[in-house]
Amino acid sequence: MRVLMGVLNVTPDSFSDGGQFLDPGPAIEQARELVAGGADLLDIGGESTRPGSEGVTAEEELRRVGPVLEGLAGEDVRISIDTSKRAVAEVAIDAGAEIVNDVSALRSDPELAALCAERGCGVVLMHMLGTPRTMQERPSYEDVVEDVKAFLAERIELALASGIAEDRIWVDPGIGFGKAVEHNLELLRRLGELRALGRPICIGTSRKSFIGKLTGRDVDERLGGTIASNVLARANGAEVFRVHDVREVREALEVADVILGRRNRAQA
Numbered sequence: 001m002r003v004l005m006g007v008l009n010v011t012p013d014s015f016s017d018g019g020q021f022l023d024p025g026p027a028i029e030q031a032r033e034l035v036a037g038g039a040d041l042l043d044i045g046g047e048s049t050r051p052g053s054e055g056v057t058a059e060e061e062l063r064r065v066g067p068v069l070e071g072l073a074g075e076d077v078r079i080s081i082d083t084s085k086r087a088v089a090e091v092a093i094d095a096g097a098e099i100v101n102d103v104s105a106l107r108s109d110p111e112l113a114a115l116c117a118e119r120g121c122g123v124v125l126m127h128m129l130g131t132p133r134t135m136q137e138r139p140s141y142e143d144v145v146e147d148v149k150a151f152l153a154e155r156i157e158l159a160l161a162s163g164i165a166e167d168r169i170w171v172d173p174g175i176g177f178g179k180a181v182e183h184n185l186e187l188l189r190r191l192g193e194l195r196a197l198g199r200p201i202c203i204g205t206s207r208k209s210f211i212g213k214l215t216g217r218d219v220d221e222r223l224g225g226t227i228a229s230n231v232l233a234r235a236n237g238a239e240v241f242r243v244h245d246v247r248e249v250r251e252a253l254e255v256a257d258v259i260l261g262r263r264n265r266a267q268a
Helices: 024-036 058-071 086-094 112-119 144-161 181-189 191-197 209-215 223-235 246-259
Strands: 003-009 041-045 078-082 099-102 122-126 169-172 240-243
Touching: 003 024, 003 246, 024 041, 024 058, 041 058, 041 099, 058 086, 078 086, 086 099, 086 112, 099 112, 112 122, 112 144, 122 144, 144 169, 144 181, 144 191, 181 191, 181 209, 181 223, 209 223, 223 240, 223 246, 240 246
Parallel strands: 003 041, 003 240, 041 078, 078 099, 099 122, 122 169
Antiparallel strands: none
């Protein structure tokens, strides 16, 4: 399996593209561009989770994402809703979303797991240390890979106990979410250890600050680092890739898959 998840932030303050797609018209056009570039899924979010960000109400989140979901109704595109709130997820699922991408791994809203179980949708369980507002304040681990793995195993058990089907669960180690540069690098080096969890691994390195710290590049100049990190994540077992630059990353992964022997040239 290889899934390209195109990022669509309908926010004024996301770290990379905040404000660019706050209005429904540009957001819907960007959605179509992502699909044309090869996105298998659109991950639509109305609340920034960048380091230091403050939360917004469910009403505000819905005000942002609602018109975009309506504008994409009937189009040939799979949708993931990037939210930690049941109220937002429920509206999105009613509008056709089939996956809930929850950075809190079903911790923020105690009613979200039951909704996902009831509606039969997929979930992405992500590791985050603290909250977006506090997560980058001196993050510390005994062993970041073992700690993340144990957390995700516990959240998988919670999801299963809530009635969510195992084959609808993906896991995300949360690159950049409560991690220093060395933590992100260690997770990428040892990503294969998370395969023991038995669920598809979702990776989100696109344009993130650790790439900027390694390369000295500004946020809109990190494509090279994004491609490198996703290709190496693919080699180490990642199957779902959350990215802004879908076309370029897709082409890189197609070449990587041929080199890795995961598909032949005709399939690429």
